[in-house]
Amino acid sequence: MGRTKANKQAIVAELKQTLSESQLAVVIDYQGLSVAEITNLRQQLRPSQASCKVAKNTFMRIAVEGDDNWQPLQEFLGGPSAFIFAKDDFGSAIKAYQAFQKAAKKTEIRGGVMEGRKLSEADIKALGDLPSKEQLMAQIAGALNAITAKIAIGINEVPASLARALQAVADQNQSEAA
Numbered sequence: 001m002g003r004t005k006a007n008k009q010a011i012v013a014e015l016k017q018t019l020s021e022s023q024l025a026v027v028i029d030y031q032g033l034s035v036a037e038i039t040n041l042r043q044q045l046r047p048s049q050a051s052c053k054v055a056k057n058t059f060m061r062i063a064v065e066g067d068d069n070w071q072p073l074q075e076f077l078g079g080p081s082a083f084i085f086a087k088d089d090f091g092s093a094i095k096a097y098q099a100f101q102k103a104a105k106k107t108e109i110r111g112g113v114m115e116g117r118k119l120s121e122a123d124i125k126a127l128g129d130l131p132s133k134e135q136l137m138a139q140i141a142g143a144l145n146a147i148t149a150k151i152a153i154g155i156n157e158v159p160a161s162l163a164r165a166l167q168a169v170a171d172q173n174q175s176e177a178a
Contacts, residue, residue, distance in 0.1 A: 008059065015055060015063035015083075019070050022085040026097070026112035026124055027076035030054065033106050038082065041100045050086040050093035057081050072118040076110040090114070094128030 019025060030038065042052045057077035064070040086093035101107055112119040119127070 011055065011059050012062045015053070015059060016067075018051065018053065018085050019063060019067070022087055024084075024086040024090040024093070024112060024114045024119075024127070025070065025073055026084040026086075026094070026119075027073065027110045028082050028084065028097070028107045029079055029110055030082040030107050031080045033082075033104065037104055037106070041082075041097070041104075044096045044100050045084065045093055048086065048089045048092035048096055050084055050090070050096070052082055052084050054080075054082045069116045070113055072116065073113045075118060076112070078110075081110070082107075084112075091128055091130045094124060098125075098128055 033041075038052065038054065045052055060077055060081065060083065061074055064073050084093060084097055097109075109121040109124055111121065112124050114127075
């Protein structure tokens with residue numbers, strides 16, 4: 001009996017640890033998914049550093065109890081629940097889940113929590129539509145390159161403009177002298 005209690009405590013501790021490392025937690029109803037399909041979902045989430053765990057709602061309730069950041073998750077606990085935990089690149093994680101869902105057609109998002117805020121399925125979809133971290137970095141790099149190019153052109157223009165201005169003054173002085 002003590003061993004079972006220790007196992008339960010270990011599960012709750014693992015959930016707490018995973019939550020502490022996550023920015024976003026999404027609750028999905030996974031009823032009807034086979035073990036192979038859940039494994040497939042986990043594989044699709046892996047590149048975005050996200051994970052999927054199947055846990056009893058009771059364990060998740062205990063894990064989020066008293067944690068203001070994750071307590072809103074309790075509202076979505078009911079029925080067979082799987083949890084997607086996203087660390088940094090939550091947009092890619094949501095896109096990976098959406099691709100899986102489109103193929104499997106067996107799961108549905110109940111809701112999620114990010115930074116202490118409860119998220120509806122529509123909110124989560126909107127987060128998934130945001131550009132990925134890589135896309136944002138590429139956009140920033142492109143903008144910086146454009147600014148750098150403009151500065152370089154501006155700097156190159158200064159001597160040419162100065163030379164033209166000096167030439168104009170010299171020409172004016174010459175025409176006044178003549």
